Amino acid sequence: MASKSDQINSTIGEGSIFEGKFYISGSLRIDGKFEGEIKTDEELVVGETGKVKTNIDAKSVVIAGTVVGNIKADDEVKLLETGRVLGDIVTPTLTIQRGVIAQGHITITGGQRKDVKKIIEESYSSGSEKIMEKSSK
Secondary structure (H helix, E strand, O other): OOOOOOOOOEEEOOOOEEEEEEEEOOOEEEOOEEEEEEEEOOEEEEOOOOEEEOOEEEEEEEEOOEEEOOEEEEEEEEEOOOOEEEOOEEEOOEEEOOOOEEEOOEEEOOOOOOOHHHHHHHHHHOOHHHHHHHHOO
């Protein structure tokens, strides 16, 4: 599984356990077990053997392992076929491969800064006035 940047600054290796706060400038790959708080300004990759219990805030996120917690990505989230997620996802772009198991709410923003619910409601309402006028004639 190649990461988007292929430049991983830090790795929590398979068989390793990390508990605590991890703030990183750069990319992080987790193949071991992590519980705590993660914030990165780049990519976070949870490998197939990775088990993570935290809320994730990153530029992009790739999940091939297990995540318990919410995911917020500025660019994209990719759920690979071995990915398991229990939590909410907020991202402009979401890719889900066949085989993924997930439970939670998903908000796909399309890169919009405005409230997504409001954008959808406005989209649904727009033009309905013309339809109502035509049907009353």
